[in-house]
Amino acid sequence: MVSIWAAIRGAFTALPLREAIGHIAGGAWGLTKALWSSPDKELGAERMNTCRTECPFFNKEYETCGTPGKMEPDSTVHQEGCWCYLPLVVGYKKKTCYARNRGLSIGWKR
């Protein structure tokens, strides 16, 4: 729960107000949809293991993808990581990996 608040605070400190509100609204909508479906525990455990053991973006303190509020180097537009609280989302098939989305060869493939 602390991580969710950290993500919200990070979004408001790192992004312009309008983008931060959009980011938070998108996250709330995603969370609402996720709560209506059930996660795949095996898939979630496999992905979580990859995050924890192989990915430099994983924030061990908050268990988030990247650090909420932290932007990519030399960018004020692109956040580094999706800032999601991973234990809550990795079991959902539609969730994608930030690193793979950025074309990197790290992160989970499925």
Ligand code: SF4
């Ligand atoms: S980039 Fe992918 S593997 Fe890395 S922490 Fe984020 S979701 Fe996990």
